[in-house]
């Protein structure tokens with residue numbers, strides 16, 4: 577069967593070279609070769625995120641690391657910011673782990689407002705604040721720099737960032753911004769198959785973790801960091817992902833981070849212009865995501881009909897997330913995709929719209 581080209585917000589298309597690297601026979605995960613592999617990948621992540629701090633490589637999806645961040649860094653109370661499904665996920669994780677959590681939710685389609693968060697943090701009692709950089713469910717990017725600035729005014733509060741659909745596509749300068757956790761799974765803008773996640777953890781976050789009990793076993797940041805310093809992971813890692821990451825991160829760095837950010841913006845603009853002309857954008861104009869666009873169908877047709885049409889023509893487009901299913905569909909423009917791919921997709925969607933008018 578002909579394979580569908582992926583325009584969903586993960587998993588995304590993977591380069592052949594990366595697939596081939598992942599198909600290599602396994603090596604012993606405690607060998608010098610594995611150590612070199614882990615140190616190389618960690619160094620590449622540091623370069624990409626402009627940091628000198630600790631990189632943790634996790635054989636899990638991003639949600640595992642979201643839970644880890646809560647368990648390791650929150651003793652009692654966390655503030656969870658949200659403007660969509662993934663912001664709420666962090667709140668649910670905190671509650672599921674027996675933490676006190678407060679949710680500040682902004683309307684879908686709008687970003688998190690750091691000024692509101694500043695006032696909330698000023699009330700005191702929060703050890704950390706969670707923040708989703710790019711809300712995949714609504715196609716909204718929230719202002720990371722402004723958020724980091726706000727959190728800097730509250731010296732005891734850690735800033736935990738979900739960069740699942742922004743890492744590798746949108747600038748993130750971890751050290752300059754003073755972030756404490758920045759995590760992502762690899763099946764999004766980093767363009768590897770799913771099953772692995774990476775995060776950077778600050779020194780001060782690790783100091784905090786040392787004061788937290790019941791950090792868990794699989795995701796104990798202190799143990800992960802101790803082993804990372806030795807070029808190891810506490811458990812048997814997914815070696816195919818490490819092989820793939822070494823090749824893919826090199827491809828990313830060779831493309832050049834700035835060139836990569838610009839390519840994502842150009843792809844986003846193509847889709848946004850089309851959506852603006854032909855239908856409508858769900859997210860507000862000032863916070864349109866560079867990696868995923870939620871298109872509002874304005875009730876003109878059920879989104880599933882467009883998705884079905886695209887599928888018949890070889891393209892996989894995403895439905896709206898949760899309650900937005902009947903009103904929106906989503907086009908991802910990240911990772912390996914190029915402008916030419918988006919043009920091809922939009923031509924197909926255009927013919928769908930013509931067939932209905």
Ligand SMILES: Cc1ncc(COP(=O)(O)O)c(C=O)c1O
Nearest residue numbers: 637638639662712738740741761
């Ligand atoms: C913004 C965001 N956060 C978290 C997740 C969860 O990631 P994973 O499925 O890798 O656990 C996703 C998945 O789409 C996401 O888009």
